[in-house]
Structures are given as C-alpha cells and as structure tokens.
Amino acid sequence: MYNEGNYFSALALWERIRPHGRDGNMKRVYNFSAGPSMLPLEVLEEAQKDLLDYKGCGMSVMEMSHRTPEFEEIIAGAESSLRRVMNVPDNYKVLFLQGGASTQFASVPFNLLTGSGKADYIVSGQFSKKAYQEAKKYGDIAVAASSAGDNFTHVPATTRESFRPDADYVHICFNNTIYGTKFPYIPDTGDIPLVADMSSCICSEPVDVSKFGLIYAGAQKNIAPAGVTIVIVREDLLGHARPDTPAMFDYNLMAENGSMYNTPPCWCIYMARLVFDWILSIGGLDAMKERNQKKAAILYDYLDSQDYYFAPVERESRSMMNVTFVTGDPDLDKKFASEAAKQGLKNLKGHRSVGGMRASIYNAMPIEGVEKLVSFMKVFAKENPKKD
Ligand SMILES: Cc1ncc(COP(=O)(O)O)c(C=O)c1O
Numbered sequence: 001m002y003n004e005g006n007y008f009s010a011l012a013l014w015e016r017i018r019p020h021g022r023d024g025n026m027k028r029v030y031n032f033s034a035g036p037s038m039l040p041l042e043v044l045e046e047a048q049k050d051l052l053d054y055k056g057c058g059m060s061v062m063e064m065s066h067r068t069p070e071f072e073e074i075i076a077g078a079e080s081s082l083r084r085v086m087n088v089p090d091n092y093k094v095l096f097l098q099g100g101a102s103t104q105f106a107s108v109p110f111n112l113l114t115g116s117g118k119a120d121y122i123v124s125g126q127f128s129k130k131a132y133q134e135a136k137k138y139g140d141i142a143v144a145a146s147s148a149g150d151n152f153t154h155v156p157a158t159t160r161e162s163f164r165p166d167a168d169y170v171h172i173c174f175n176n177t178i179y180g181t182k183f184p185y186i187p188d189t190g191d192i193p194l195v196a197d198m199s200s201c202i203c204s205e206p207v208d209v210s211k212f213g214l215i216y217a218g219a220q221k222n223i224a225p226a227g228v229t230i231v232i233v234r235e236d237l238l239g240h241a242r243p244d245t246p247a248m249f250d251y252n253l254m255a256e257n258g259s260m261y262n263t264p265p266c267w268c269i270y271m272a273r274l275v276f277d278w279i280l281s282i283g284g285l286d287a288m289k290e291r292n293q294k295k296a297a298i299l300y301d302y303l304d305s306q307d308y309y310f311a312p313v314e315r316e317s318r319s320m321m322n323v324t325f326v327t328g329d330p331d332l333d334k335k336f337a338s339e340a341a342k343q344g345l346k347n348l349k350g351h352r353s354v355g356g357m358r359a360s361i362y363n364a365m366p367i368e369g370v371e372k373l374v375s376f377m378k379v380f381a382k383e384n385p386k387k388d
Helices: 004-017 041-050 069-086 100-112 126-135 251-256 266-281 284-304 330-342 367-383
Strands: 092-097 118-123 140-146 169-173 194-197 214-218 229-234 322-325 357-360
Touching (some): 069 266, 069 284, 092 100, 092 251, 100 126, 100 229, 118 126, 126 140, 126 169, 229 251, 284 367, 330 357
Parallel strands (some): 118 169, 169 194, 194 214
Antiparallel strands (some): 092 229, 214 229
C-alpha cells in the first residue's frame, strides 16, 4: 500500500541501482563473467530504443503476445539471421527452447538414444560430466575419453575407434567454460551423429554445422540474456523420440510448432535477433573470429611472457573464450579479483570449484577491456611480490 515512507525507500533503491548517475553519465564496466555476460553495447542501445514502444506498436516486446504478427516477424528474423551467421544447411532445424543447456543434457537422450540405446560421451570438464551423468539415467552410456585424470587441463584426443560403432550418438562439450579449454579438433565419429554443447563458444568463430548431428547452446554467453536455448538439429534425427518424452523436450513437436508449442522466451529471442544482426553487421563469423583471436592473443601472449601468473591449460587446448590463470597463491588470487573489480574489471574470480582467475572474453568484450586487464595484471604483479 502507498505511504510516503515506502515511496521514499523505493526512490532510494532506484537511485542505487539505476545505471545512470544523476548527471546522466553512464558507468559501464568490463564484465569478465562466464555467463550471463556482456552484451554488445549497440544491441543494448537498440533494445533501449525499442523498450517502451516496439516499432510503433505501443508496447514492449516483453508485453507482446507471441501470436502477433510483430512477434512472428521477430522469431522468423532471429532464425534467418542465425542461419546466415552460422551458415546452417537447409536440412537442419533451428529451435528456440527453454530450460538452459542443462535441460538438453536430458532432452538429447530422450530424442536420440532410441536406436541401440547406447551413446558415448567425451568427458572434458564439469558440464560434459553432468551431461554424461544425466544421460546415464536413460541408457547404456560410456565414457569414450576423459581428461579428468589431468584436472581437465586439456581436451582428450580421440579416433574413430574410440567410439562404439552402434552408438546412437557421441556427445562433446566443445568449449569447457570452467577450465578454459576448447576442442582443437572435431571428433571423427564416422556415421554416428555428433552432438555438441556449444554454450560458451557458439558464434565466436565459423563452424561447419554439417559435421554435427545436433548443436545446442544456452544463450547467456554469446547470444542473449539467459532464458533461451538454441538447438540446431539435422532433420533426419527428428521424430524418433522415446514415447515417454515430455512434450517440452520433444524436438520434433517443437520444430512442427516453430518453437511456439507454448509461450517462447519472447524477449530473449528478440535480443538474440539483435545480437545475430550485430554479428552480421560487423562482418559475420570470420570477422568475429579475427577479433576474438586478437583478444585471446593479447592475454595468452602476456601470460606466456612472464612467470608471475601461470596458465594451467595445455596450449593446444586453449579456449579463445575463457582464459584461466593463477598466481599460485590463493590469497593473492583473491586479492587480484577484488582489486581488479575496483578498477572496473569485474568477475575475474575463477569458478568456485577450481579457484584462481578466469577472464571470459566473449564476443561482446571489446579489445580495450582485454588491454586494460593486461595492464592491470602487470601493475598487480609489480605491487604484490610473492613470498618465497
Ligand atoms: C558449456 C556449458 N554447458 C552447459 C552449461 C549449463 O548451462 P545452463 O545454465 O544454461 O543450464 C554451461 C553454463 O555455464 C556451460 O558453460
């Protein structure tokens, strides 16, 4: 109920959280979060313009029915832009789903584990382990290769012989967000469909979609706010789901309904479309890769040039998106993250399970952010000598 006290405390809260200072100066930081993470400024500004009145329809996309011509245009636009960005072949469906990448850990077996009931997983980090553990509930699941014994500091090598010839699919996590590793190769699985979790590397560089049976990715790193999950699936893999597949997990049902079997995450799909169009506007994935390589090289070149910080990942397996490093002293690591935050370099603390530092430098991170981080690293190293 309204009273003056409530009104003034709400006002005080708003003053604290609103992004603009009283003088109208915007303060944006370099956000190195592993996800949700930075979105391109141009995209946020575009969304801001549309926020109250989307293209003259007098309402925000957040308030819009998904059964309107305006939203139909948004979702069709998102799909066609993603198809252009990733050069998705015509015999693949693009789905906009909910439940995050973690839901796909179950949806994949529900839909694909229906031939021999066997699937092979490459375990290269925590998320692929979670995907493996989830799939084990539904069939005969084997670990084809794992780097767990080496603390996931590299991606295991495989050959075609690593996989059971009658497996229904092989599952990989293409970029391991927590450890900062990425597959330096696409596993040769012969005719067995390859399924890839690309949550933390999708749209960072060109990939040959035709090498995969299915690609999935939570959006909250390179695509949109959390809430939409992209699935790109080869058409011949549809329509074989287990009879007890929940409707919301059924790719074929979702494809038949244009991802609108139920209410889709409308706002996230709208944001995804803006991001895909932003990628196209800067030259597509070739240009994106060039930018990302440049950013990663600034950081890795510095790490390789000194001995204050240590990068635990083997060179071959280094991720272009998540760069992990440690000082070797957990107290210094903690101090590093908190001092960096004071300089506007936020969320550099490593994942709670591995410690150290992690700089997630997804598409939206500008080069200046990485340059500023390296300058800070140099100063920190000088000002915080290690005890012998
Ligand atoms: C590679 C990878 N897979 C899966 C997940 C889980 O995603 P979600 O939180 O969308 O379920 C994450 C989250 O960070 C991730 O990085």
